[in-house]
Amino acid sequence: MRYLIPLVLTFNVTYLYAQAIDFNSEFDKSISVSDANSNTISSINVWKGDEITITRANNSDQVFDTLTSSVIVTRGSDGLLYNSAAEDAANQQSPEGMLWYEGVLENFNEDELPNLNYVSLREVTNQRMKDVAGKSYIVSLPEDDIFFELTFNDWQTRHQGAGYSYTRTSPSVVVKPNKISLISPDSSATGVELVPTFVWVSDSLASHYQLELTNLSDSSVIDTLVAYLSYTSGIQLTNSTTYTWRIRGLVKDQNLYGDWSSSWIFTTESSTTFTEDELIPNQFILLQNYPNPFNPTTQIEYTLPERSQVTLQIFNNLGQNVSVLVNEQKSAGYHTATFNASGLSSGIYMYKLTTPSFTETKKMLLIK
Numbered sequence: 001m002r003y004l005i006p007l008v009l010t011f012n013v014t015y016l017y018a019q020a021i022d023f024n025s026e027f028d029k030s031i032s033v034s035d036a037n038s039n040t041i042s043s044i045n046v047w048k049g050d051e052i053t054i055t056r057a058n059n060s061d062q063v064f065d066t067l068t069s070s071v072i073v074t075r076g077s078d079g080l081l082y083n084s085a086a087e088d089a090a091n092q093q094s095p096e097g098m099l100w101y102e103g104v105l106e107n108f109n110e111d112e113l114p115n116l117n118y119v120s121l122r123e124v125t126n127q128r129m130k131d132v133a134g135k136s137y138i139v140s141l142p143e144d145d146i147f148f149e150l151t152f153n154d155w156q157t158r159h160q161g162a163g164y165s166y167t168r169t170s171p172s173v174v175v176k177p178n179k180i181s182l183i184s185p186d187s188s189a190t191g192v193e194l195v196p197t198f199v200w201v202s203d204s205l206a207s208h209y210q211l212e213l214t215n216l217s218d219s220s221v222i223d224t225l226v227a228y229l230s231y232t233s234g235i236q237l238t239n240s241t242t243y244t245w246r247i248r249g250l251v252k253d254q255n256l257y258g259d260w261s262s263s264w265i266f267t268t269e270s271s272t273t274f275t276e277d278e279l280i281p282n283q284f285i286l287l288q289n290y291p292n293p294f295n296p297t298t299q300i301e302y303t304l305p306e307r308s309q310v311t312l313q314i315f316n317n318l319g320q321n322v323s324v325l326v327n328e329q330k331s332a333g334y335h336t337a338t339f340n341a342s343g344l345s346s347g348i349y350m351y352k353l354t355t356p357s358f359t360e361t362k363k364m365l366l367i368k
Contacts, residue, residue, distance in 0.1 A: 058156060058163035065168075068144050069176070071097045079162055080129065081121060093120045099140040100124040105149045113138070113147050130157040177206035177249025177258030183348065184363050185245070187264035193288045194268055197232045198245060199365050206249030206258065216242045216265075225250070230293050230365065242267045280332050281305050284358035289339070289351065293365040296342045300325070300351055306332050308355040314339060315350045322349070341366045 056063040056075065064084060065073045072085040073095055082090035083097050099118035108116070118140050125132055132152040139150050148168070156162035181201040185192045198211060211231055213222040215238070222235065237243065244265050249258040281303040289298045300312065312326035322344060325337040339351070346368045352361040 053165060053167045055165035056163050060163060068141060068146070070143055071095070071141055073098075075162065075164060079157070092122055095121065097141060097143055099142060101138045101140070102135060103138050104136045105138060105147070108138070114140075116140075129155055176256050177251065178203045179259045180206075180209065180247040180249055180261040182245075182247060182261055182264050183365070185264065185266040186363070187262075187266070189266040191269045192237075192266045194236045194239065195233060196237070196266075196268075196288070197230055197292045197365075198247075199230045199293065200247045200261070202229050203249045203258070205251065207252045208250045210248050210250055210257070211245065212247075212260075213243055213245045216244060225252075229367070237268050239268055240270050281334065284353075284355065284360075286351075286353040286360040286362060288362060289364045293367045294341070295366060295368050296344075297338055297340045298364060300337045300339060301334065302337075302353050303334050304330055304332050304355070308332075308357075310335075311352075311354040312337050313352050313354070315352065316344075317348045317350075325351075 054063060054065045062074055067073060070085050071083055073081055074084050076082050076090040076094075080090035081095050083095035086096040087094060098121070100121050100123075101116040101118050102124055103116070105113075116138065124137060133154050134152070136149060136151040138147060140147050150166075150168065152166070154165070156164055180203060183199040183201060185196055185198070198213075200209065208225050208227050209229075209231075211222075211224050211226060213233070214220070217238070222233065224231065224233075242265060244263045246261045246263045248260045250256065282305050283303070284305060285303040287301040287303075289300045291298060302310075302312070304310070308330060310326050310328065310330040311324070313321055314323040314325065316322050323339065325339060326335075341349070344366060346366050349364050349366060350361050351364060353359065
C-alpha cells in the first residue's frame with residue numbers, strides 16, 4: 001500500500017529594500033550607502049512585517065502569491081514554482097525574476113547580499129525539490145532590489161495537483177503606474193485648435209501625470225506635470241504644424257514613473273482664422289467647444305459662409321443622439337450654441353454640425 005503524505009511549504013521572509021520607501025516603524029535596522037564624496041546615494045532597509053501563510057491543498061485550485069507587481073508565484077502542473085506575471089509555465093530558469101542562494105540573512109551583511117552567487121531555483125536545489133524541506137534560501141528579486149529569506153518546511157513531490165504551503169512576511173512595495181491611454185487630440189487629427197486641451201484616461205496608481213508635447217518641425221519640447229486628467233496649454237501652438245504628444249503616470253512622493261503611453265500625432269489648424277470683425281466668413285468651420293472638459297455647460301461656435309439649413313446634434317459614446325441644439329435655417333456669419341449637460345453622466349460626447357454641403361464632428365469631455 002502506498003501512502004501520500006500532504007506536504008507543507010513555509011517561507012520565513014525578511015525583505016530588504018533599496019528603494020527609499022517610508023514604512024514608518026516597520027524596520028528593525030537600516031544603513032546608508034555613500035559614494036566617494038560621502039554623499040548618501042541609497043538606503044537599504046530590512047523588512048519586518050506581519051507573517052502570512054499561503055496554502056494550496058493537494059488537488060485544489062491554483063494559488064497565486066503576489067510578491068511584487070512583476071513577481072507572482074504559483075506552482076505549475078510540472079510540480080515547480082513559476083512566476084505567473086512573466087511566464088505561462090515553469091522551465092529551467094523559473095520562477096523568472098527570482099534568484100536563489102542557500103543560506104540565511106543573518107550570516108551576511110547588507111554589502112555582501114548583492115554579491116552572493118545567486119542561481120535559479122532548479123540550480124540551487126540540484127533539481128531535487130523533494131529535498132528542500134527544512135532548507136533556507138536567500139532570494140533576490142533583481143528588478144525591485146529586494147532580498148528576503150525563504151525556508152521550505154515541506155514540499156509535495158507529486159506533479160499534477162500537488163499541494164504546498166508556506167509562511168512569509170507581508171511585503172509592501174510601491175507599484176509603478178500603468179501605461180496611460182490617450183483620449184484627445186486623436187491620433188492623426190488635423191485642424192486642431194492652437195490652444196488644445198489634452199485628455200487621457202485616469203490611473204488609480206498615479207498621483208500626477210507627465211505630458212510631453214513635441215513640435216516635429218523644430219524638435220522643441222513642452223514638458224509639464226499635472227495632477228488632473230486634462231491639460232490646456234498656456235502656450236499657443238503654431239499654425240499648420242505637426243506635433244506628437246504622450247503621457248506617463250507618476251507616484252510623485254516616490255518619484256516613481258510608469259511607462260510612456262503611445263505617442264499620438266496631430267496637426268494644428270491652418271493660418272486662416274476668422275474674427276467677429278469680419279462680416280462674412282468664406283468657409284464652413286466647426287470650432288472646438290470651450291471650455292473643454294466642461295461641467296455642465298459649454299459653448300460651441302461655428303461659421304457659415306452662406307445661409308444654410310443647419311443641424312447641430314450631440315451624441316454619446318454609443319452613438320445615441322442625446323440633444324439637438326440647432327435645427328433651422330441660419331444666416332451666413334458666426335454662430336454660438338450652448339450645450340447644457342446637467343442631466344447627463346460624465347464621459348466623452350460628440351457634437352456634429354450638418355449643412356447641405358458640410359459635415360464635421362468633434363469630441364468633448366464632460367467631467368462631473
